Amino acid sequence: MIPFLDLKRLNEPYEELIALATQRVISSGWYILGREVDAFETQFAQYCGTRHCIGVGNGLDALTLVLKAWDFPAGSEIIVPGNAYIASVLSVTLAGLTPVFVEPDPETYLLDPTRIEAAITSRTKAILPVHLYGRCCDMNPINELAHRYSLRVLEDAAQAHGACYQSKRAGALGHAAGWSFYPSKNLGALGDAGAITTDDDELAGRLRALRNYGSAQKYVNDYIGHNSRLDEMQAAVLSAKLSFLDTDNRRRRELAQRYLTDIMHPDLVLPPADQLIQDVWHLFVVRCSRRDAFRAYLYEQGISTDVHYPTPPHRQQAYPSFSQLSLPITEQLHREVVSLPLNPTLTDADADYIISRINAWT
Ligand SMILES: *Cc1c(COP(=O)(O)O)cnc(C)c1O
Secondary structure: OOOOHHHHHHHHHHHHHHHHHHHHHHHHOOOEEEEEEHHHHHHHHHHHHHOOOEEEOOHHHHHHHHHHOOOOOOOOOOEEEEEEHHHHHHHHHHHHEEEEEEEEEEOOOEEOOOOHHHHHHEEEEEOEEOHHHOOOOHHHHHHHHHHOOOEEEEEEOOEEEEEEEEOEEEEOOOEEEEEEEEEEEOOOOOOOEEEEEEEOHHHHHHHHOOOOOOOOOOOOOOOOOOOOEHHHHHHHHHHHHHHHHHHHHHHHHHHHHHHHHHHHOOEEEEEOOOOOOOOOOOOOEEEEEOHHHHHHHHHHOOOOEEEOOOOOHHHHHOOOOHHOOOOOHHHHHHHHHHEOOOOOOOHHHHHHHHHHHOOOOO
């Protein structure tokens, strides 16, 4: 069986380095907000090309804390892609704000800049582009609109570690970016972890307080804060793994290239290949109108697949108030998308097998 993702195998090449890193933390006797978090924040900011990185507990908190830090009036509107992962939408409502869904570009699955302007109202305060599946949104037109209407831009970069847009990295493409280091991400911790990157000094200072009870100085609370700190153990693991991110992403690209050139099936729509080198292929997502049959066939052949995601946020029970919305492109994507196994542990033989089984499907 080729699993969709085997986290043990994914971390095997780094086990020794991870053991050294965690032993260093154990021996230090310092477990929260210390040298390891400082070091990772410095390295990751440098990697992304931003002035600041603020480590937090997870990706959802990263997005939520930025929206809270911006301190918009309650009920302000935030533009999000209709086909976002639920976390992007949750961050908006947890911050007391209102998501306004915009349909994605059906070719790239990303927020469609040509549809944003019609969704802007006098209450709109920010745009939240999601770099879904490891490909950056088309940020020039998004930033231009944001500038024209005085909106903030918050990147959801949780699937885009190392992805590029023109000459810049994800995380440096808006006013701030939220990151997740959930174990399955391109840069994954051994538990929950997240971060925010930004060039904004004032915002960074506020976020450092907000992640730690709203306190910049012990027992002095300037804001109603959260407890959402990246811990020393996860920071040490992430520092150990960061230097291999580019190598891992290169392997993902090689595999994506093979799928893109060798998968040939009239019932499958492959993802766009025009930015192969810029994308980091967090997921390799194809579309198929006979999705259930396709997945069942691959499973019989010993190939596990996944669906990202089966239900769009506006159709989740958590949000009954959005259930009447009609987002036909989003809804069709959610009916058709299938993620094939693609990660650095996949061998050339695995890829050959997956391609040959897919091409033989009738
Ligand atoms: C994983 C993910 C998140 C949330 O990250 P957590 O660390 O699980 O909270 C947010 N947005 C996107 C697009 C994600 O893939």
